Amino acid sequence: MNSYIKPGDNPLLTEERKKCQFSTDILAAFYHENAQKIKRRHEIYQYYLENKELHDPEPTEFMDRYHRLENAERKVSLLKKHVKKAGSPLGLHYTMMIPTILNNADDEQKAEWLPKAQNLEFIGTYAQTELGHGTNLRFLETTATYDPKTQEFILNSPTTSAAKWWPGNLGKSSNRIIVVARLISNGKDYGPHSFFVPIRDPITHKSLPGVTVGDIGPKFGIPTVDNGFLLLNNVRIPRRNMFMKNAKLNPDGTYISPKHAKLAYGTMVYVRAVMIRTMSHMLGLASTISIRYSAIRKQGEIEAGKGEVKVLEYQTQQYRLLPQVARAWAFEFAGRYTRKLYAQFLGGDVDVLPALHGVSSGLKAVVTHQTAQGIEQCRMACGGHGYSEASGLPQLFATAVAGCTYEGENMVMLLQSARQLVKIASDVRKNQKPTKQNPVTDYLYKTSAATKCKIDQTTDPDPSSVIEAFEHVARRLTFAAFDKLEQLKQRGISAENAWVQCGVDLRRAATAHTRTFIARQFSNGILEMRDLPVQAVLKDLLQLYLFYEVLECDGDLLYDGYVIGQQIEYSKNNVYEALRRLRPNAVSIVDSFDFNDRELNSVLGRRDGNVYENMLEWAKSSPLNKHDVMPFHHKYLGKMMEDARQQSKL
Ligand SMILES: CCCCCCCC/C=C\CCC/C=C/C(=O)SCCNC(=O)CCNC(=O)[C@H](O)C(C)(C)COP(=O)(O)OP(=O)(O)OC[C@H]1O[C@@H](n2cnc3c(N)ncnc32)[C@H](O)[C@@H]1OP(=O)(O)O
Numbered sequence: 001m002n003s004y005i006k007p008g009d010n011p012l013l014t015e016e017r018k019k020c021q022f023s024t025d026i027l028a029a030f031y032h033e034n035a036q037k038i039k040r041r042h043e044i045y046q047y048y049l050e051n052k053e054l055h056d057p058e059p060t061e062f063m064d065r066y067h068r069l070e071n072a073e074r075k076v077s078l079l080k081k082h083v084k085k086a087g088s089p090l091g092l093h094y095t096m097m098i099p100t101i102l103n104n105a106d107d108e109q110k111a112e113w114l115p116k117a118q119n120l121e122f123i124g125t126y127a128q129t130e131l132g133h134g135t136n137l138r139f140l141e142t143t144a145t146y147d148p149k150t151q152e153f154i155l156n157s158p159t160t161s162a163a164k165w166w167p168g169n170l171g172k173s174s175n176r177i178i179v180v181a182r183l184i185s186n187g188k189d190y191g192p193h194s195f196f197v198p199i200r201d202p203i204t205h206k207s208l209p210g211v212t213v214g215d216i217g218p219k220f221g222i223p224t225v226d227n228g229f230l231l232l233n234n235v236r237i238p239r240r241n242m243f244m245k246n247a248k249l250n251p252d253g254t255y256i257s258p259k260h261a262k263l264a265y266g267t268m269v270y271v272r273a274v275m276i277r278t279m280s281h282m283l284g285l286a287s288t289i290s291i292r293y294s295a296i297r298k299q300g301e302i303e304a305g306k307g308e309v310k311v312l313e314y315q316t317q318q319y320r321l322l323p324q325v326a327r328a329w330a331f332e333f334a335g336r337y338t339r340k341l342y343a344q345f346l347g348g349d350v351d352v353l354p355a356l357h358g359v360s361s362g363l364k365a366v367v368t369h370q371t372a373q374g375i376e377q378c379r380m381a382c383g384g385h386g387y388s389e390a391s392g393l394p395q396l397f398a399t400a401v402a403g404c405t406y407e408g409e410n411m412v413m414l415l416q417s418a419r420q421l422v423k424i425a426s427d428v429r430k431n432q433k434p435t436k437q438n439p440v441t442d443y444l445y446k447t448s449a450a451t452k453c454k455i456d457q458t459t460d461p462d463p464s465s466v467i468e469a470f471e472h473v474a475r476r477l478t479f480a481a482f483d484k485l486e487q488l489k490q491r492g493i494s495a496e497n498a499w500v501q502c503g504v505d506l507r508r509a510a511t512a513h514t515r516t517f518i519a520r521q522f523s524n525g526i527l528e529m530r531d532l533p534v535q536a537v538l539k540d541l542l543q544l545y546l547f548y549e550v551l552e553c554d555g556d557l558l559y560d561g562y563v564i565g566q567q568i569e570y571s572k573n574n575v576y577e578a579l580r581r582l583r584p585n586a587v588s589i590v591d592s593f594d595f596n597d598r599e600l601n602s603v604l605g606r607r608d609g610n611v612y613e614n615m616l617e618w619a620k621s622s623p624l625n626k627h628d629v630m631p632f633h634h635k636y637l638g639k640m641m642e643d644a645r646q647q648s649k650l
Pocket residue numbers: 091092094095126128129134135136137138168262265266268269271274275278353354357405406407408409412416419420
């Protein structure tokens with residue numbers, strides 16, 4: 001049943017795979033949406049294996065940033081020859097430049113720019129954030145002043161704090177970029193708009209006149225992305241280089257407003273909606289690495305004399321790792337919902353934007369935070385070797401945790417989600433019914449069931465009882481925050497200050513609301529699975545997810561007596577029961593994420609489980625080990641010890 005078994009594998013991993021009770025192929029196809037995508041993934045990996053020029057000359061962990069970026073650019077230039085999508089020096093080109101053209105360019109602009117962007121005739125990024133402002137877009141300083149005489153925009157960075165700062169691939173890779181600048185025409189400031197701006201010569205790649213651009217330096221992670229800075233000094237672009245699908249500017253400088261004030265923010269909503277899958281994949285990578293490693297790592301005897309056991313036998317190890325697998329699945333189902341909603345928006349349904357913004361804001365915040373937490377838990381559960389770059393886990397964490405900041409800092413995003421909740425609470429308090437159905441928020445118009453929560457001790461718990469409990473908590477926290485806002489305002493405090501003074505409560509309500517949304521998507525998502533053994537595995541993962549989340553918010557559930565302590569005890573037992581049921585299939589479940597060794601980039605997570613010999617080979621390839629004695633040894637430590645010996649003889 002498990003197609004991952006191959007000759008020469010670590011027998012400890014093979015014995016795990018022989019216990020598999022379901023079809024890994026069916027589960028893998030379900031996670032990646034269909035078997036065709038799995039087939040394509042395997043074709044690309046096989047192609048990679050056969051084309052050594054696509055391989056890294058040495059483990060990239062041993063490279064400095066200069067050589068990492070050079071190596072990444074080399075591979076990307078080759079990928080153009082091999083496959084369409086490419087790696088980090090083009091990350092922003094695909095995740096933001098192209099979506100912005102699709103989202104904000106009118107038909108004529110799309111016809112001109114999209115084919116060139118897709119054909120990689122230029123490399124772009126999305127330059128919005130400035131040294132002085134990232135969250136508060138209303139106060140961005142870069143200006144685009146319209147000159148009706150020449151029908152051009154003149155772009156300027158009026159202050160140092162106006163320097164664009166952080167955009168990925170801005171420093172060295174990009175030559176045609178999106179600049180978000182204040183549109184000023186006929187003396188009026190219309191606020192941030194997007195502009196298509198050449199910053200480097202297409203042939204020489206030299207920065208153009210008026211452009212100062214460079215790399216912002218080393219970061220916490222993501223070393224192969226040249227996040228950059230950009231200062232503009234009287235850079236002129238044609239009027240038609242303003243993205244004009246939504247807002248427009250006529251040749252005489254008259255401005256035409258967009259249908260919806262926030263359409264210009266569409267690219268951010270796109271990335272927030274689609275990055276949920278990326279986060280699910282990152283958590284799946286970390287789970288694969290740590291569970292495979294925990295299945296070959298023997299440490300300690302449970303019963304003296306009976307030999308060391310795999311660390312995966314410890315309940316604590318299962319409790320640290322298997323919930324991450326469950327969350328990876330939960331995030332994949334939640335992300336499918338936001339991607340569908342975004343497709344509806346891109347298809348022209350502008351009315352869906354507020355709902356999409358509301359759900360994607362909260363989801364992006366909760367998912368990135370829990371993904372980062374989960375990867376760190378996987379890393380720590382691998383002991384010392386988890387701390388080695390050989391595990392791939394430190395870099396994976398450093399990449400994932402950036403998601404808590406980019407695309408909208410998480411706290412700000414949760415408060416955006418809370419805006420939607422507060423508006424609904426206000427409607428409910430005025431006995432207003434919802435203007436249109438919204439499956440994400442309709443529960444807020446209901447009252448909690450009179451009967452207490454139905455969580456009980458059973459081997460087949462009903463997900464709806466847990467989802468109703470999550471709805472109860474989210475409702476209570478939403479109305480508690482709303483009522484506090486109203487009380488503050490009744491005491492004469494401004495709405496804005498009341499909002500700030502309720503920030504933490506609003507954040508808690510948004511988090512509870514998002515938990516409810518994710519749980520509902522997971523519960524609905526597994527209903528599509530018709531293969532019974534695979535359905536059983538998914539039900540175990542759902543049970544683990546739901547009751548693990550109950551334990552995460554037990555205080556909120558006990559707060560008003562909606563559940564009693566005994567039900568928390570039931571929930572703990574349901575978690576332990578799910579762990580017990582999942583243990584035999586643990587390795588095959590992560591095999592079904594179908595991540596290959598190139599994606600895993602981990603000695604600990606190798607498919608074959610041959611960790612120790614490959615750890616030694618990896619360490620030996622360190623540049624330090626090219627020398628038995630470091631060339632500078634005798635100049636420093638050697639001389640210090642010699643002096644000490646001489647000193648001690650005196
Ligand atoms: C192939 C796919 C791969 C996936 C990729 C995965 C990996 C990712 C790889 C790379 C990504 C890294 C690159 C990162 C890029 C960036 O970081 S780009 C910069 C991101 N910056 C931000 O997100 C800025 C955050 N700030 C804002 O969005 C806004 O300033 C704000 C906080 C929302 C406030 O805006 P504003 O002051 O204008 O609005 P408010 O007064 O708060 O609200 C007014 C009403 O507007 C509604 N609103 C706000 N934003 C939106 C929106 N985007 N869409 C719809 N509606 C919006 C808000 O709800 C208010 O409405 P209301 O009055 O009815 O409540």
